[in-house]
Amino acid sequence: MTTHCALIARAFGASEMYYCGNEDDKLISTINKINNSWGGEFTLRYVSKWRPLLKKYKKENYFVILCTMYGENIPNLESQLRKKFKTSNILIVIGSEKIPSELFDFTDINIAISNQPHSEVAALAIILDRIYGGKQLKFNFKNSKIDIIPKKKGKKAVYSL
Numbered sequence: 001m002t003t004h005c006a007l008i009a010r011a012f013g014a015s016e017m018y019y020c021g022n023e024d025d026k027l028i029s030t031i032n033k034i035n036n037s038w039g040g041e042f043t044l045r046y047v048s049k050w051r052p053l054l055k056k057y058k059k060e061n062y063f064v065i066l067c068t069m070y071g072e073n074i075p076n077l078e079s080q081l082r083k084k085f086k087t088s089n090i091l092i093v094i095g096s097e098k099i100p101s102e103l104f105d106f107t108d109i110n111i112a113i114s115n116q117p118h119s120e121v122a123a124l125a126i127i128l129d130r131i132y133g134g135k136q137l138k139f140n141f142k143n144s145k146i147d148i149i150p151k152k153k154g155k156k157a158v159y160s161l
Contacts, residue, residue, distance in 0.1 A: 001096055004121045006031050010042035012128035013136035014092075018047050039144025054093070054106045063088040064107040067123045068099065071110030078130050080109075085131050092127055094120040 002019050009017045010031070019027075023046045031044040047053050057064060063084045074081075084090060093107060104110060113123045128136060149156040 001121065003027055003030060005094065005124055006042075006044050007034070008121055008125045009128070010034070010040060011136075012125055013132050013139060014042065014128065016043040016045065018045050018050075018053055020047055020050050023048075037145050039141030041142070050093075050103075051106075054091075054103075057089075057091045058106065061088065062091045063109075065090060065092045065127065066099075066103060066107035066110045067092060067094045067113070067120070067127060068110055069112050069115055069117055071112035073112050073114065074126065074130055077109070077111060081127075081131050082133065090131065092124065094124055096120055 002021075002024070006017050006019075006027070028044050028046070031042065035042055054064065065081075081090075093103065095103075111127060113126050145160050147158045147160075149158060
């Protein structure tokens with residue numbers, strides 16, 4: 001699940017991702033290999049404790065979003081998110097297990113994709129898509145060694161290895 005979150009974060013325009021829980025060097029290696037082949041400078045970092053990280057970003061005036069099924073529905077918040085994106089750096093917090101209740105106090109807003117159980121991967125993609133307004137689907141990643149040539153049928157990739 002963490003790998004999929006990192007892939008979505010990278011593909012949808014995030015510059016970096018932090019993860020807690022079990023440290024996984026293989027995960028970081030996988031994302032570095034993807035960057036090497038597909039381009040970009042996305043960074044994945046392990047942090048043992050989330051509280052100091054959130055405190056740091058709050059001090060730096062980041063707008064911190066918590067994504068849970070208990071939040072306000074995203075269609076009601078889209079314009080606010082886009083305005084914040086123009087004026088502030090954004091940190092999005094997602095969790096795969098039951099999140100600590102104190103996390104609600106560390107964040108500026110609690111966003112729901114729906115008020116039903118949902119995938120963190122899908123939720124992250126939807127939030128980033130709404131923030132970027134679809135522009136992330138046209139990003140070009142620097143230093144890519146593999147480029148996809150979109151086709152109606154079949155597949156084509158250009159390799160510059």
